[in-house]
Amino acid sequence: MENFVPAEPDDPNSFGPNPNEYRNWGWSGGMDRKFCLYISGQKKYTLLAMKRLLGEKEIRNKVSRLAGQISRDFAGREVLLVGILKGAFIFMADLARKMDPPVKMDFVRLASYGRGTISSGKVRITKDLETSVKGKDVLIVEDIIDTGVTLKYLFRRLKARRPRSLKTVTLLDKPSRRKVRFHADYVGFSIEDHFVVGYGLDWNEKFRNLPGIYVVK
Ligand code: IMP
Numbered sequence: 372m373e374n375f376v377p378a379e380p381d382d383p384n385s386f387g388p389n390p391n392e393y394r395n396w397g398w399s400g401g402m403d404r405k406f407c408l409y410i411s412g413q414k415k416y417t418l419l420a421m422k423r424l425l426g427e428k429e430i431r432n433k434v435s436r437l438a439g440q441i442s443r444d445f446a447g448r449e450v451l452l453v454g455i456l457k458g459a460f461i462f463m464a465d466l467a468r469k470m471d472p473p474v475k476m477d478f479v480r481l482a483s484y485g486r487g488t489i490s491s492g493k494v495r496i497t498k499d500l501e502t503s504v505k506g507k508d509v510l511i512v513e514d515i516i517d518t519g520v521t522l523k524y525l526f527r528r529l530k531a532r533r534p535r536s537l538k539t540v541t542l543l544d545k546p547s548r549r550k551v552r553f554h555a556d557y558v559g560f561s562i563e564d565h566f567v568v569g570y571g572l573d574w575n576e577k578f579r580n581l582p583g584i585y586v587v588k
């Protein structure tokens with residue numbers, strides 16, 4: 372196809388076509404590779420290739436192991452899981468179902484003032500918890516730590532509300548991207564500096580429903 376233009380993945384803000392130009396997209400390729408075909412307003416075709424980084428089984432095993440570790444550490448206590456919307460919702464649903472201690476759940480939604488996926492360093496809460504965390508054992512559940520700005524901000528805000536304990540779990544961690552010091556108590560997978568989608572993670576709201584985790588090429 373002569374007007375196939377490969378997407379440029381280096382900067383997650385710049386790769387691929389303008390998402391507002393979406394007309395059609397769909398999958399081709401197998402389990403390891405997915406190809407997403409965009410048809411833009413200018414009738415140009417862009418092929419967005421995704422390579423599978425983590426499969427369903429690998430994720431499931433890791434989530435079980437994390438849940439086991441967390442269950443041991445929190446044994447005999449009730450845990451309040453605080454999920455960060457939207458990315459963490461699938462991870463939290465799977466994690467919670469593998470945990471032994473009694474669990475309650477709540478969610479926050481955060482926004483950063485930066486453009487696209489690059490954090491500017493300024494974060495705010497756009498949907499707060501509906502539960503008080505005072506005196507409770509709280510575990511923040513995040514999908515991925517990148518610069519660390521988001522989680523550091525939320526951690527500070529919740530700490531000020533005087534929980535009995537405050538811990539963090541993240542499925543993915545990109546330590547090489549850190550701009551502020553932050554270590555999660557529980558980390559699923561430490562990954563290279565790739566932009567990833569699937570299992571809750573999105574690119575412009577797309578691909579959250581992929582059961583595996585894919586690097587966008
Ligand atoms: P941080 O404040 O830079 O650590 O940003 C963390 C947030 O950025 C995550 O909650 C994700 O929503 C988003 N993010 C960072 N890296 C990726 C990625 O590779 N894919 C999808 N979202 C990402």
Ligand code: MG
Nearest residue numbers: 456457458514
């Ligand atoms: Mg997120």
